[in-house]
Amino acid sequence: MEKVRFGIVGLGNQGTYYTSLFDDGQIPFGEVTAMCDVAPAKIKAMQARGERQVQYFSSYKRMLDAGLCDAVLIETPHYHHPEIAMECLKRGVHVLCDKPAGVYTAQVKEMNRAAAKSRALFGMMFNQRTNCVYRKMRDIIASGEIGRLQRVVWVITHWFRSQRYYDTGSWRATWNGEGGGVLINQCPHQLDLVEWVVGERPSAVRGFCSYGKWHDIEVEDDVTAYFEYASGATGVFVTTTGEAPGVNRFEISGTKGRLVCEDEKLYFYKNAQDSLTFSQTTEKVFGTPEVIVEEPETDGKNPQHAGIINNFAAAILGHGSLFVRGEEGIHSVELMNAIELSGWNGGERIELPIDDMRYKRELDAKRALTKEKKNVVAAVADTANTF
Numbered sequence: 001m002e003k004v005r006f007g008i009v010g011l012g013n014q015g016t017y018y019t020s021l022f023d024d025g026q027i028p029f030g031e032v033t034a035m036c037d038v039a040p041a042k043i044k045a046m047q048a049r050g051e052r053q054v055q056y057f058s059s060y061k062r063m064l065d066a067g068l069c070d071a072v073l074i075e076t077p078h079y080h081h082p083e084i085a086m087e088c089l090k091r092g093v094h095v096l097c098d099k100p101a102g103v104y105t106a107q108v109k110e111m112n113r114a115a116a117k118s119r120a121l122f123g124m125m126f127n128q129r130t131n132c133v134y135r136k137m138r139d140i141i142a143s144g145e146i147g148r149l150q151r152v153v154w155v156i157t158h159w160f161r162s163q164r165y166y167d168t169g170s171w172r173a174t175w176n177g178e179g180g181g182v183l184i185n186q187c188p189h190q191l192d193l194v195e196w197v198v199g200e201r202p203s204a205v206r207g208f209c210s211y212g213k214w215h216d217i218e219v220e221d222d223v224t225a226y227f228e229y230a231s232g233a234t235g236v237f238v239t240t241t242g243e244a245p246g247v248n249r250f251e252i253s254g255t256k257g258r259l260v261c262e263d264e265k266l267y268f269y270k271n272a273q274d275s276l277t278f279s280q281t282t283e284k285v286f287g288t289p290e291v292i293v294e295e296p297e298t299d300g301k302n303p304q305h306a307g308i309i310n311n312f313a314a315a316i317l318g319h320g321s322l323f324v325r326g327e328e329g330i331h332s333v334e335l336m337n338a339i340e341l342s343g344w345n346g347g348e349r350i351e352l353p354i355d356d357m358r359y360k361r362e363l364d365a366k367r368a369l370t371k372e373k374k375n376v377v378a379a380v381a382d383t384a385n386t387f
Helices: 013-023 040-047 060-065 078-090 105-117 132-142 163-167 188-198 275-281 304-316 326-344 356-367
Strands: 004-009 030-036 055-057 071-074 094-097 122-124 149-156 204-211 220-228 234-240 248-254 257-262 265-271 291-294
Touching (some): 004 013, 004 304, 013 030, 030 060, 055 060, 071 078, 078 105, 094 326, 105 326, 105 356, 122 304, 132 248, 132 257, 188 234, 188 248, 204 326, 220 326
Parallel strands (some): 004 030, 030 055, 071 094, 094 122
Antiparallel strands (some): 204 220, 257 265
16 A cells, blocks of 8 residues: 545535645645535535545445545544544544544543554544644653643633634534534643643643633633642633634743743743752742743644644554554543533532543533524635634
8 A cells, every 4th residue: 555545524624624735745645535524515515626536425434335445534523523433443444533532531432442442543633742842842841851840821812713603513612513612622732732741631620611701602612720730730721712812822830940832932931940949948038040041942843734644644554653642532522521510510629530421411411402503504614724
């Protein structure tokens, strides 16, 4: 096999974007041989974009039955991710799943069990892990250069979305269709990075969520979460789709210094002496350790989605290992579930791992009350500059 034959399930915003990566020659190890969507209009729209040696299907199972795919990209509404992934894995078809891995941990655990039994590769589209800045932060922290972890703060409010955005998808921003709002749609990458970059996962969270605060939707569009770590560190995570101009500032503080990432730039405020050691030994009353400000050098690479797809295809062909294993997708889902569960219950302290069945029960109760959207005019938007 010289190239991996890909099938794309879901031809909405993201699925359409991925086809452009193949069309532009950005995926040298792969080619698209099949596409699938339940909406005939989306298939027609894709066909109108140009001639391709591709077969189209309205059922992903029929697409798999056709034997045209070595691997599948899953780009459907969130609830369907585990179901489609498990069917592919059962058939020995490789799976690259878009975020989130699923809506709730119970279904993601089932998917992970299926992956463990399959001979096929299972990957997650955590494209933000390819960003050289986040990779550098992870390396610095893992080396011990920031010392003992003290605080994690991520304010990410540049997710502004118009009412039109929500109105163009019948499933979007509903408990029954999407399973949540800004946490499950916009923030899975950041919730993944909070653990991947820091190297520690929160042991407990409190979530303070506002539902339909800035939009006519039933799910959360404004969130502030408080993290506790077993090491004694704390954290704050702030996000919304209703704030403009927004900001994306990620900072991690330790006893030896603070990393600050903002506007794609990384700064390391490095203490000349560990702050705890300084505190215990200095004769100064108001003194602080001397600080040296550095701008750590990175490799400058940030291949994003194309990088993940190329790595996945290369791994299938035996040219290296997976950069992101699919089983890792559960971590961001669990953190999102914990924040949601706390938000539904007045900021209750939720310990991780969460109670899977409690979360599903409370989610199902909300799904039963979802209001059906009427007169929705579906639209496919260009997502190229939204990540």
